[in-house]
Amino acid sequence: MRVTVVGTGYVGLVSGTCFSEFGHEIICVDKDADKIERLKAGEIPIYEPGLDQLVEKNVREERLHFTTDLAEAVPGSDAVFIAVGTPSRRGDGHADLSYVYAAAEEIASLLEGYTVVVTKSTVPVGTGREIEKLISNIRPEADFDVASNPEFLREGAAIEDFMRPNRIVIGTDSARAREIMRDLYRPLYLNETPIVNTARETSELIKYASNAFLATKISFINEIADLCEVLGADVQDVARGMGLDKRIGPKFLHAGPGYGGSCFPKDTLALLRTGELNQVPLKIVEAVVDVNRERKLKMADRIIEACGGSVEGKKIAVLGLAFKPNTDDMRESPALDIIPVLQQNGAEVHAFDPAAMEEARNYLTDIRYASSPYDAMDGADALVIVTEWNEFRALDLKRVKSLLNSPLLVDLRNIYAKANPAAEGFDYYGVGKGRVIER
């Protein structure tokens, strides 16, 4: 099969590359000429474990191509995926669909023969219908269907998630379009991945409902963590005790500094807007968003309180800047709420992140970037863990203690909670670990 993927951002590049690995001929298109040149040279613009080898292999085997010219790609394609960005629109939180519609317009003029136009970008319910109208207006004679096929990729595990998904969701009423989608995903059909064949609107909503539900689990456990601290309970045990109930499940019940990234914050806001526009109040999602926003802001106060009420003139070591491990993505990272507040309160911040320091320079100022976790904490008055990278999980606590000015460890991801750092002489603060900071 021949497939065009429009947009070489996270979703487009991972999907295009994995489809080529399935044996299809894939042409990835992006307007950014510099990015396309770099991709052709095998340079990957995002940090995603395993992606570089997969791109290199499929480019070498001539199944994966990159171009800036949509006209080289679309004519003769069986499917055209729209995988351009849908950022939150400033002001109202609605998804900005200008890139999606611009891509659809261009695709319309180039369609040749029957083609399925597929939305892979997360688009509000009803967007597929709008795209269909738009293409029909431009090319009334074009032979096409518009299907929805949302992605559920986690950054840092995107290839695994593509190759071994929990499910594939395909939204279309057209049997012809469904057949093409089935051929495209054939290896996954063969290994019995569950397929949800449904209407386009339903498929579009599945994506938002899934992300909003996961965000709900996180905000829920974060509120329970606050309660644990006051009651002297342990949120990790509460989560385990809850999660063993199969109806609840153990995942996404890790208390922490609040969710970030490119999906949850954006998609929950967009879902709220959809609710408002359709006069359906989504009170739970609204609470989830508020709880998360407040939580990220509260984390800096928590650090200041652990430092005895002031960080003026203190050196604070921050481990982890990315919104989660195995990515260099800084979007909506809790570090972006925490670090500026520490700085405004007079702290000097020394930070280390295994992948995101370069990216962090676009967001944060006046930080000293360290060459290793130990370099960051040398002479610091407190060590704060913001992101749970594996390489922070097995620090030599004796060495940590000897390097720190005072043995204060604020662990916003609870990665040391079970190691009992207090026994090693640390003043230890986890999250939801039944230890109340005196206010």
Ligand code: UDX
């Ligand atoms: C998410 C969805 O998982 C994926 O299906 C969707 O397609 C895109 O959005 P991603 O944003 O890459 O993926 O990261 P994910 O691993 O889901 O984590 C999101 C955020 O939630 C991170 O900030 C993470 O630290 C936080 N989180 C996650 C918690 O705080 N606690 C948890 O238990 C799980």
